[in-house]
Amino acid sequence: MDKEKKTMIVWTTTAALLVEAALVITSLTPLARIGNGTRFGSGGMWINLIWCGSCYFLPLIVYCMDVRAMKYVLAVYNAVWLIALPILLVMAVGGQWEYLRRDGRIYPSLLLMAFVCLIGLIVQVIWYPMCLRRQKPR
16 A cells, blocks of 8 residues: 555544544533434434544545545545534534533533544644645656
């Protein structure tokens, strides 16, 4: 396996796992109890995890079978999470701020959600130069 594929596998897997972690942690926060939120262990949570994982890993598998165009499919999906992760980050920080103001309580799940979303956002941004740079021809 060449260096380009290894780099793509490592960065895409890291990005996917952080997004999956953000989804699971979000389902553990008090925000999941508002409205029809996806609660931990619910069918909706599992559907979200499977959908998200398949959107990352199916193109990655096809890319590893030497279909180079799949890296651009992954770039598009990565861009979707570049929009979603900051929204989740703002929801976590805003939710924690509101709960702290209203109840005087600190929710570790909201702080963890904010941290994972921030790390995920950083990885998503770094993914582009790491995975889309042109490799030197051999």
